[in-house]
Amino acid sequence: MSPPESPTTNPIAGIPEDLARVDLDERRAILDVEASLYPVEAVYGAAYVFIDRCYVLLDRPEPTKLRIVLTPKQLDEDAAEGLRRMVGELANELVSAAWRHQITQENRAQIEAVTMQAIAGAMGPPSLDDLEDFDFTDEAFEDPLGIAMSWEEKYSKKDDAAETAEPAATQREEEEE
Amino acid sequence: MQLLDLRGSLDARTQAFFRHRRIGPDRTLLTNLEGQWLVLDDEDFRRFATGATEGTPVHERLRAKNFLRDGYDEAKARETIAARKRFLGYGPNLHVMVVTLRCNETCVYCHASRADMDAVETDMSKETAERSVDLAFQSTSPAITIEFQGGEPLVNFEVVQHIIAYAEEKNRTAGKTLEFTMVSNLALMTEERLAYLLDHRVQICTSIDGPKAIHDKQRKLPTMSAFDEATVWIKRINEAYRARGLDPSLYHVEALLTTTRAALDAPEAIVDTYEELGCHAVFLRPLDPFGFAGKTAKMVEYERRRYLDFYARATDYILEKNRAGVQMIERYAAIFLTKILRGEDPNFLDIRSPAGAGIGQLAYSYDGNVYTCDEGRMLAAQGDDTFRLGHVDESRYRDIVGHPTVRAMVIASNLDSQPDCVACTYNPYCGIQTTHNHKTQGSVFGRMRESNICAVHKGIQDYLFNKLADGEPHVLEAFERWTTIRAREHFLHAPAGS
Structure with missing residues (x-):
């Protein structure tokens, strides 16, 4: 106010x-x-x-x-x-x-493409020092559609699935259904 | 300017994408996505706008330049755009190293945030210099230019020499095309220093603001004339180039003009001064708001309209000299004309889209702080750290060029994301400076309709396109020559084995 x-x-x-x-x-x-x-x-x-x-x-x-x-x-x-x-x-x-x-x-597509090309062109690939600092232990990203899951993880029987780690929201949603 | 009344007769079914601008009575400029252009008289523009070109001579001209949907050559358009944006593929090639803030001159507009000669704490150390060179060599660009700035770089010449030696050594394994340039007022030059710079192929640039009276009014050197000191050395250096067998039309001291109010009434005298000094290029740069210029603006600033009148008079005079056999170019014009006439981008970092701050240049301050560009460094000297990207002791190269500030500047300087620029006829050739927007209008995006830089760029391109449309043979011939880029290969430290 x-x-x-x-x-x-x-x-x-x-x-x-x-x-x-x-x-x-x-x-x-x-x-x-x-x-x-x-x-x-x-x-x-x-x-x-x-x-x-x-x-x-x-x-x-x-x-x-x-x-x-x-x-x-x-x-x-x-x-x-x-x-x-x-x-x-x-x-x-x-x-x-x-x-x-x-x-x-x-112009979103054009702006994103030019920006990505400009930044990627300037940065170049990561060096070994950069890679050494990457944290590979964290979850890389959210995976609501289960794209990063194996076929077995995604479509196995629920009893089997319960034994696997819980990787993504999709699996939880399937189980809730 | 008279407007054309096309209401009721427009037909948008035959034209390919185009932008247009009235540049004079009976003249409309058309440009398209890939930067092809045509100037039409009112009758032809009316035909174009109403879709009635078929069977008239202008139809073929339009089709040849890809302005018509029928027969639109998409592959050619794609190829041309890719050529214009070739600079996107690699990182910073210009590395500005501020080896000291100390300066022996005091300039009314000081572009370089100077310090007094006893401020030795503003000298770059050898360790910081080495870390700066290490970062510069991590650029993805196959060619890098290290530019020595200040203050006055000759004040800390020991570190200049150290950087050169360290970079030359580093390049034995890096294998880049390496170049050194120095921007100096030359007053502290000595024969010994000159011999070193010549031996190490350092390109020397200086500032000349016009004839002695104007130059000395802007640039104060205690007890002596800044103009006399600079010009003695310009002549001496040019003589040394000749003695080493270098072509004087290509190898000579480059001089930069800063146009202050005092210069506006003397365009011819300024051009004459440059000719007398053996300079074959004049860069008619308007005053910018960095350094001390903001504080002294009331004394040296002027309306941009006055600058554009000055620009036209000076460039007309250069063209007359060209006609009389004098080889001289105007750099602003050469940058735009290379894009307009050759479809190439000369990679001038402040006039391209996106601009070069962070992705085309980096500035390393004496204290190890790294900035997107020299202007960002100058703003930091006034307490505004917006454009600081990191420090040579602790930041990695990829963190610097991938910094969120760099990304914001890339987006903000993309003309296809800018109001006004997106629809501007000069979009294929132009560029904006985000640091200038930030300084004058409070955001990196700025408002182009109120921007001095936009007014200058539009005014210069109006002038050039009118000259092209006038079609005087000696002007067209001169413009063609101005866009012929002759590499100064002597200054290039080529990769080992090449």
């Missing part, structure tokens, strides 16, 4: 007051955005950019609205102008983050 607004919030020129306003008494800016327009990941991403300069609070004042409150850690200049500029920057960052969120979903 964001702190109550002081009764003296001021509108920002060019922006409807129900979307953004500055609270000069509390020296903070408040931006309300339509939740259906901005994915919550974009709101996190855009708000995060300000945490070195501001204390940032996120809230949901109404089911369809997300609120971002920026309280600058330091305001050296004209407070109204400084806050107005931050609201503008936040609004631009929100659009950028929302579009980037959409692009990364659309």
Whole structure:
């Protein structure tokens, strides 16, 4: 729950007051955005950019609205102008983050392929020293479909299976059925 | 610029994937996925956009460049994209070694986070130097360049020599193509040091900010002229190259320009200065926000529009000199033109996608900390450790290049993940700098529409494509020559046995 607004919030020129306003008494800016327009990941991403300069609070004042409150850690200049500029920057960052969120979903395969090739090309194969440090004793990964299990482990009779180690969730699920 | 009204007549059934940009009246630039390009006049663009090219001369031009669905050559597109991304297959080739922060000069924009001459604690030790070289040699790149930076690297020349000797010895078994470069203001050069650098084939680069008045205004050397000190040695070094039988058009001191406000009104004088010094390349770099530049921005900064006017004037002047027989190139243009005209990537680390930070270069600070790039190291000097990847004493190579920060930078500098860049006509040729985004806009992703680097890259490419569309023979001939890469083989320490 964001702190109550002081009764003296001021509108920002060019922006409807129900979307953004500055609270000069509390020296903070408040931006309300339509939740259906901005994915919550974009709101996190855009708000995060300000945490070195501001204390940032996120809230949901109404089911369809997300609120971002920026309280600058330091305001050296004209407070109204400084806050107005931050609201503008936040609004631009929100659009950028929302579009980037959409692009990364659309181009996911290409981005992953290029990233993997770039990192793998730079890293190269592990050296003997690297391999020495690998921990082979841990479970390598979750195996809910039992892909890493032998045919016998996966499909043997339940009496036999009870004697084998319990390797994966699939087996447990089969037994529960 | 007049917009074309194509509403109601668009037909999207005949075109293959393309991006477009108005670059002038009656001119629209088209580029496609693999970086082929065409400039169309309004009539032809209207035909293209409305699917009515059949039977007109532009149809064949479009088809030859893979802009039409009919006859789209997928294999050729795949091959071209693979060639452009060839750099993805291997790791860092540029290893920046900051052998000291001490510097004898004080520059208004200082790009190198300097320390005073008595700050001996900012000298790299021989042990740290060896660990840095050990890491560099673990790169998967078959070629590595060790670049000596500072501060002023000549201040800690003993460690420079130690690194060279250690790397040469190491390369006897590593068998890489090894190269050394040094970025120096040259004021502390001596005949003895020069002889050593020449014997060990170290490429020498310096900074020249323009004619003496401009250079000395930006770069202060106590009791003497920084310009005089640098130029005396530039001439001496070039003379030494000639004495060793090296072609002066290929072997000469490379000089870098930092464009400050004082330089904007003097593009011709700057180019003339470079010519007089025997420099065959000018790199018209705008000021960046690293080092002290942030603090002194009010004194030296300027609107990017002014920079682009300066860029156009200077490059026009270089082209006129080319026409008169003077061999000189502009490096920004050469980087973009190599991609535009040859379909190759010259692997300039800040203008490629993804960018080279961490995967194409590493920076080793005097204290053994390793950073994604030189800019990351400069930010750390100002208290921002975002781009630190580890330390030469305790980090393994694979942990450094596979660091989460490197992965984030690879994703952030992939133009196909960036708003604006994803739809930009210059996508096949461009690149972004994540450290710049972080410094100026607070995140490695940044907002390109508000980025100075984006404005500069777009402006330079607008200039180049307009020149290409103008089609003046002497300009096309010069551009073709600017993209001809002649390897400086003398500087390459070839693998043993090759």
